[in-house]
Structure formats: C-alpha cells, structure tokens
Amino acid sequence: MAVGLDEILDSVYRSQKFLRAHLNGIQGDQWDWKPYSACRSIREILVHWAEQFAKDDASLHSALQSATPNVAVIQRLMKEAGLRDGARYHQQYLDAPMDSLFPNGLPVGTVLASLSGEDNYHAGQIAFIRLATDPGWDWVKAVHQSPESTEG
Numbered sequence: 001m002a003v004g005l006d007e008i009l010d011s012v013y014r015s016q017k018f019l020r021a022h023l024n025g026i027q028g029d030q031w032d033w034k035p036y037s038a039c040r041s042i043r044e045i046l047v048h049w050a051e052q053f054a055k056d057d058a059s060l061h062s063a064l065q066s067a068t069p070n071v072a073v074i075q076r077l078m079k080e081a082g083l084r085d086g087a088r089y090h091q092q093y094l095d096a097p098m099d100s101l102f103p104n105g106l107p108v109g110t111v112l113a114s115l116s117g118e119d120n121y122h123a124g125q126i127a128f129i130r131l132a133t134d135p136g137w138d139w140v141k142a143v144h145q146s147p148e149s150t151e152g
Contacts, residue, residue, distance in 0.1 A: 005093055008112045009086045015119035016082040019049075020075045021143040022126040028068040030133050042129055045122050046074065052118075054081035 023042075032041045040048065047064055054060045060077040063069055089112060093100075098109030130137045 003109070004098065005090065005096075005108075005112070008098070008109060009090060012086060012112065012115045012119070013082065015116035015123075016078065018143060019119045019123045019126070020078050022123045022130065022139070023071050023075060024142045024145075025137075026071055026130070027134065030129060031069065033129060033133050035129065035132055040125065042126050043069070045125055046078075049078070049119075049122060050081070053085045054078075057081050 026042065031043045034041050043064060047061070050057065050060050050064060054077070057077065057080075060074070060081060063073050063077060093108050093112075096108055099107045102108050102111040104111065127139050130139065130142075
C-alpha cells in the first residue's frame with residue numbers, strides 16, 4: 001500500500017504535537033538561554049518555526065516576543081498554525097501523486113514528510129536546552145503527560 005497525503009499529514013501533526021510538548025513547564029530563564037553563541041535559543045527556534053508555518057500569524061509572533069511567553073498560548077497558536085498549514089497542503093495536494101513536484105522541484109511526498117523530521121530536530125534542540133539548564137527535567141514526563149497527550 002502506498003503512503004498518501006493523509007498519512008503524511010498525520011505524521012506531521014504528531015511531530016508538531018511532540019515539539020509542542022517539549023515546552024511544557026519551561027522556565028522563564030530558559031527562553032533565551034543558548035549553549036553556544038552560534039546556537040538558537042528556544043525562543044529563536046520557535047520564531048524560526050513560526051516563520052515557516054505561521055508567516056501571517058501576528059498573534060503567534062507577538063506572543064513569542066513577550067518577556068516570558070505564555071506556554072499554553074504558544075502551544076495553542078502553534079497547533080492552530082500547523083492545522084491551517086496542513087489544511088492548505090491537503091487542499092493543494094489531495095489529488096496529486098506524492099511523486100509530483102513541489103514548487104522547489106522536489107517530490108511533494110518528500111517535502112511534506114521532511115516536515116516531521118524538522119519538527120523532531122527542533123524538539124531535540126529544545127530538549128538539549130531544557131536538560132542543560134535543568135538536568136532533572138524529565139522529558140518523558142513532559143511529553144507523555146502533556147495536556148495534549150489525550151487529544152488528537
């Protein structure tokens with residue numbers, strides 16, 4: 001059985017949920033901490049994410065600029081942005097073969113599947129910062145006991 005758009009988007013939604021769960025319990029001083037000057041802070045990671053998935057979402061960009069962002073609001077706005085983005089992809093590519101070309105010349109299936117990898121990469125960056133600033137942080141608990149863990 002071939003993997004279709006719905007299966008790929010489901011994977012993207014799961015990886016976005018995993019990324020958002022890494023924000024649970026974040027402390028104020030963790031938003032802008034960097035392990036090295038060349039690295040991004042958690043705030044910069046999320047601004048980068050928002051530039052990719054929520055370019056026109058002024059509320060998410062504004063919420064990320066707060067001195068200590070409200071995690072629940074950030075998570076909600078990220079979820080809404082991801083769902084809007086997925087709906088747009090669904091509308092544009094529902095009937096397209098996954099090997100048809102995306103505007104950048106790569107196959108649609110490859111581009112959309114890579115979104116999950118990007119979210120997981122950013123979750124890893126956030127996990128590194130969380131553990132570096134709080135060695136007792138339990139990422140398993142944060143991810144699996146997330147308020148979203150019972151949601152779709």
